[in-house]
Amino acid sequence: MNRRSFLSSTGAVIASGTLNAFLPTTMAAAAPGGKPDHVLRIGPCSLDIGKGVTIKTLSYNGQVPGPLLRLREGVPVTIDVTNASSGADLVHWHGLAIDSLNDGAMEEGSPMIAAGETHRYNFTPKPTGSRWYHTHAAAYDDLTLGTYSGQFGFLLIEGKQRPAHYDQEINLAIHHWEPSFVPMVQTMREQSSNMPLTAGSDVGYKYATINAHMLGEGEPIRVKKGQRVLMRLLNASATENVVLSLPGHSFKIIAMDGNPVPTPRSVEVLSLAVAERVDAIVEMNTPGVWVLGSTLEKAREMGLGIVVEYAGQTGAPVWKDPTPQDWDYTQFAHAGEASKPDETFVLSFRDIGRRRGSKFDRWTINNKSWPEIEPLTVQQGKRYRMVFRNGSGDQHPIHLHRHTFEVTRIGDNLMNGLMKDVINVMPLDTVEVDFVANNPGDTLLHCHQQLHMDYGFMQLIKYST
Numbered sequence: 001m002n003r004r005s006f007l008s009s010t011g012a013v014i015a016s017g018t019l020n021a022f023l024p025t026t027m028a029a030a031a032p033g034g035k036p037d038h039v040l041r042i043g044p045c046s047l048d049i050g051k052g053v054t055i056k057t058l059s060y061n062g063q064v065p066g067p068l069l070r071l072r073e074g075v076p077v078t079i080d081v082t083n084a085s086s087g088a089d090l091v092h093w094h095g096l097a098i099d100s101l102n103d104g105a106m107e108e109g110s111p112m113i114a115a116g117e118t119h120r121y122n123f124t125p126k127p128t129g130s131r132w133y134h135t136h137a138a139a140y141d142d143l144t145l146g147t148y149s150g151q152f153g154f155l156l157i158e159g160k161q162r163p164a165h166y167d168q169e170i171n172l173a174i175h176h177w178e179p180s181f182v183p184m185v186q187t188m189r190e191q192s193s194n195m196p197l198t199a200g201s202d203v204g205y206k207y208a209t210i211n212a213h214m215l216g217e218g219e220p221i222r223v224k225k226g227q228r229v230l231m232r233l234l235n236a237s238a239t240e241n242v243v244l245s246l247p248g249h250s251f252k253i254i255a256m257d258g259n260p261v262p263t264p265r266s267v268e269v270l271s272l273a274v275a276e277r278v279d280a281i282v283e284m285n286t287p288g289v290w291v292l293g294s295t296l297e298k299a300r301e302m303g304l305g306i307v308v309e310y311a312g313q314t315g316a317p318v319w320k321d322p323t324p325q326d327w328d329y330t331q332f333a334h335a336g337e338a339s340k341p342d343e344t345f346v347l348s349f350r351d352i353g354r355r356r357g358s359k360f361d362r363w364t365i366n367n368k369s370w371p372e373i374e375p376l377t378v379q380q381g382k383r384y385r386m387v388f389r390n391g392s393g394d395q396h397p398i399h400l401h402r403h404t405f406e407v408t409r410i411g412d413n414l415m416n417g418l419m420k421d422v423i424n425v426m427p428l429d430t431v432e433v434d435f436v437a438n439n440p441g442d443t444l445l446h447c448h449q450q451l452h453m454d455y456g457f458m459q460l461i462k463y464s465t
């Protein structure tokens with residue numbers, strides 16, 4: 001039976017709206033589950049990030065960052081991911097409160113997508129805000145994999161509330177390229193904003209980019225005097241925390257990790273640990289040609305920056321060192337104590353040095369490493385406090401999957417109202433965050449520094465039944 005004769009013989013069925021049940025299997029097989037809303041293809045790509053500098057990496061749809069995905073809060077979405085790379089991979093939807101199987105972390109039970117396979121993610125996005133998507137595959141000592149690659153993109157969940165008024169929006173993703181093993185000696189550490197306190201091996205980089213171009217390459221950010229520009233900044237580096245500034249301007253921070261901050265504030269210097277996001281309004285009121293870039297000269301030389309050019313202005317881009325300041329999360333929160341938790345978990349982080357045959361140090365939470373570490377158990381509806389004690393000399397951007405937490409203490413400062421999904425814990429510091437167990441299913445807690453998560457810095461949270 002061809003399609004026309006099938007339709008004409010089932011006219012009454014079409015009118016009743018139950019056509020699908022009567023479709024011949026050959027037609028159904030042509031579109032399993034129907035057409036997806038979005039398609040991502042993991043595959044090799046070549047990027048010209050600067051003059052004579054070509055990077056070969058894996059990315060989504062041949063571009064870095066991957067395609068901007070704008071989803072509506074509460075509207076179910078299907079995303080087909082085809083893995084055209086040579087190894088198994090998967091996509092994590094970072095910052096969303098969705099189910100464990102679709103979240104995109106193998107440790108939570110999300111399936112790995114074998115090479116050559118297509119997998120359909122199916123979820124209802126929430127909450128509203130600047131999220132992102134990226135590979136959650138481990139890399140270990142293969143520095144072409146995981147978040148060392150170009151597999152990341154912006155994921156904007158749009159809801160009813162509008163952010164502050166703005167004239168132009170710009171999404172800026174930071175990444176470091178050409179990783180290699182380097183001794184974790186002071187000279188390399190000085191190039192990063194991590195602290196030179198530990199020994200062992202580390203990863204260093206040759207290049208850095210904002211939106212896949214080194215400073216001075218690619219198109220500048222073009223602005224006009226008087227404009228209010230919404231900048232969404234994402235640190236998509238595998239291991240490097242960054243500190244940025246734009247001479248002559250300030251960043252009015254309105255959201256962190258996509259969540260509106262209780263106390264929006266203007267800052268001259270912006271700190272972004274691995275996986276953190278900031279939404280900032282920048283008032284364009286200092287005409288000229290400027291460098292928005294790392295506050296470290298060596299990092300700008302590696303490419304970490306982008307030119308901001310006012311209409312009608314010409315000349316070499318100008319950099320000026322800002323007044324040095326320590327990053328302070330508390331200024332964006334309310335001062336004072338948060339709600340009391342029902343229970344508290346104390347988690348101490350330590351570097352236990354290298355195991356035989358490994359290039360990298362092993363990490364522990366309460367003296368145990370993934371996968372030997374037993375899960376934390378929570379009960380639905382209860383509020384939990386996690387006390388992060390950093391007993392190491394490294395910074396740790398700690399990420400909680402599938403939940404948003406409230407930052408309740410940094411060092412000696414009590415605070416409330418600041419909602420995040422990544423918090424950077426400074427060397428030897430103590431940070432406390434609270435979350436409500438409101439999304440049953442296995443939930444991963446880990447350091448987002450790829451070297452740390454690959455070498456033991458992960459723990460599962462399980463809901464008791």
Ligand SMILES: [Cu+2]
Pocket residue numbers: 394395396397447448449452453457
């Ligand atoms: Cu870490």
